[in-house]
Amino acid sequence: MPKEYLFVFAQAHEEFRIPELLSISDLYSFSIEFHRYGEGLKDAVTRxxxxxxxxxxxxxKLLAKRCILIKSIYEFYAQGQSYEELHEKNKVVQAKWSQYVADTSFKFTVDAFNYSITQxxxxxxxxxxxxxxxMGKIDMKHPEITLGCFEEYADDRGLPSDERNKDGEFRQVYFGRLVAEGSARSLVRKxxxxxxxxxxxxxxxxEISLLMANQAQASASKLVYDPFIGTGSMAYTTAHFGAxxxxxxIDGRQMRGKAKTAGIIRAATQYGVADKIVDLCTFDITHNPxxxxxxxxxxxxxxxxxxRAGAKRLGRKKEREDRPHTVVPRPDDQPWVPPTKPYELSALVSDLVVLARYLLRPGGRLVFFLPxxxxxxxxxxxxxxxxxxMEVIANSLQDFGSWGRRLITIRKTSSTTYPPPNFDGLSADATEATHVPAHKDFRDKYFQGFRKDS
Structure with a gap:
């Protein structure tokens, strides 16, 4: 029978909450209802x-074990804009908690958001x-049930610094029984x-790499690919969940480091997931194997x-027509390093999407950041x-002011077998011919300070 649960969230990356919840519920094949909020869901997410x-x-319990942004989940009993209203509603739902009255050890906790409550x-x-x-025993260390009371006060973020960290205006209070602590939050420290x-x-x-792993629904028996793996941040968290x-x-030095053992393998060994790294290879995704x-x-x-690092692809900045591209052995017997040219961001992401359509299984996900x-x-x-x-199923913003980066999740909806992409730079959507996306030439805009006249 469906029940309502009180979710207590960490106040970080609010726009990522709903996509993370939906990804994990889809991974474990169950649904979440948001019917209490309707049109007000966007405002509710910030609280x-x-x-x-x-x-x-x-x-x-599955959500609390896997979702990075969940602090705890309680079976919901009552809420009110005053304690009088809370107690009235709590008495109405006596059937929910009366089973624990006779002989269950318990403890009460009282907490508040944006307010300091004295003992x-x-x-x-x-x-x-x-x-x-x-009637049961009060047990502060190992109780059979924990009852939580949470007061919510107006958020002071966005206010001038001299007005922050002050007790805000009371909004409402919640009450319920603890179901599960958010154990996944400890992975941020790990x-x-x-x-x-x-x-x-x-x-x-x-924290972000863990959120990305959840968006990708990383789990045991799955095979995951990072085409710009660099130093491997996403590999460790993805492998932790069993994938x-x-x-x-394109630059093997990023993966290897300077030590004898490849840097990514050393870090993966530190986290106990070295056996989950299938292989690391050096190549340009537009000339892939x-x-x-x-x-x-x-x-x-x-x-x-x-x-922080420029995107590159194989080729020359200015093609030379006077002679063919040939590999000439170097006298010092060093390996030949092919020339590279800048890879414009809008072209890169378009190529990434068409490559994902080719490489993903039906229902597979492409998860990436877009500035x-x-x-x-x-x-x-x-x-x-x-x-x-291909369809977009999540688009969450990490806001840095004049710019931000969006965590995009795209799902392959087709079971059609597509041919290998040729990366000719042509967009799949006709709107590209008339629409210039905001991420085009992002590097130049960034270093020009996003001035409108530039």
Whole structure:
């Protein structure tokens, strides 16, 4: 029977919450209902508490075990804009908690968002629940049930610094029984880049790479590919969830490092997932070795966009027609390094999508970050790079002010066998001919400070 559950979220990456919940529920084949919010869902996502409906308590435990942004989940009992309203509603649902009254050990917790509650007031709040009549033992360390009361106050983020960290205006209070603590949050510390055996200046922060792994639905028996693997940030988190990872990059030095053992393998050994790294290869994705498609369950990557590292592809900046491209042995017997040229971002992401359509199995996911200029971004920017058989299922913004990066999740909806892409630079969508996406020439815009006159 469906029940309502109180979700307590970490106040970080709010736009990523719903896509993460939907990805994990889809991975485990159950649904989540948001019917309480309707048109107000966008506002609700920015707040630390949400009341969602699940069919089984086991589903709540699965979400708490896997979702990075969940702090805890409670069976929802009541909420109110005042304690009087909360207690009235809690008495109405006595059937939910009366089964624990007689002989269940318990403890109460009282917490608040954006407010400091003194111990004296916490005690007063707990005593006001005395009408529930619990007869069991109070056990603060190992109780059979934990009852949580959460006060929500107005958020002070966005206010001037001298007005922050002050007690805000009371909004409402929630009450429920603890179902599961969010155990996945501890992974953010485990995969902290600063504690990693091998990392570089382009390494993705741990929390974001974990969110990407969830969007890709990484799990046991799945095969995942990162075509711009760099120092391997996404490989470690994806492999942690049981997937096997194949990685490639045009610059093998990023994967190898300077030690005898490849840097990615050293870091993977640190996390106990070295056996999940299938292989690491050096090649340009536009000159790739893939001779058959439908290989991967997911493609997860952070393409270079020219701020910390420039995107490159094989070729010369200016083609020379006077002589053919030939490989001439070097006198010092060093390997020949092919010439490269800049890879413009809008062309790169369009090529990435068509490559994903070829390499993904039906239902497979492409997860990647796309930087966009805030004042120029339009929804059509994302859809202009799509190809037939591919659909956008999530688009979440990490806002940096004048620019942001969007975590895009695209699913392959077709079971058609597509031919290998030829990367001729032609867009799949006719809108490209008339629409210039905000991410085009992003590197130049970034270093020009996003000035409108530039």
């Amino acid at each position: 630390p508490f949400m009341i969602l409906t699940l069919d089984e308590e086991e589903h709540a 004296r007031r916490q005690r007063e709040v707990i005593e006001n629940f005395s009408y529930m009549g619990f 995969f902290d880049v600063k504690k990693r055996e091998y990392f570089g200046n382009t390494s993705m922060e741990a 096997h990872v194949y990685g490639s990059d 893939w001779r058959c498609g439908g290989l991967f369950d997911a493609i997860i990557t952070d393409p270079p966009y020219g701020v 966009t200029v805030t004042d120029e971004y339009e929804e059509v920017d994302i859809y202009s790079m799509l190809y037939e058989g």
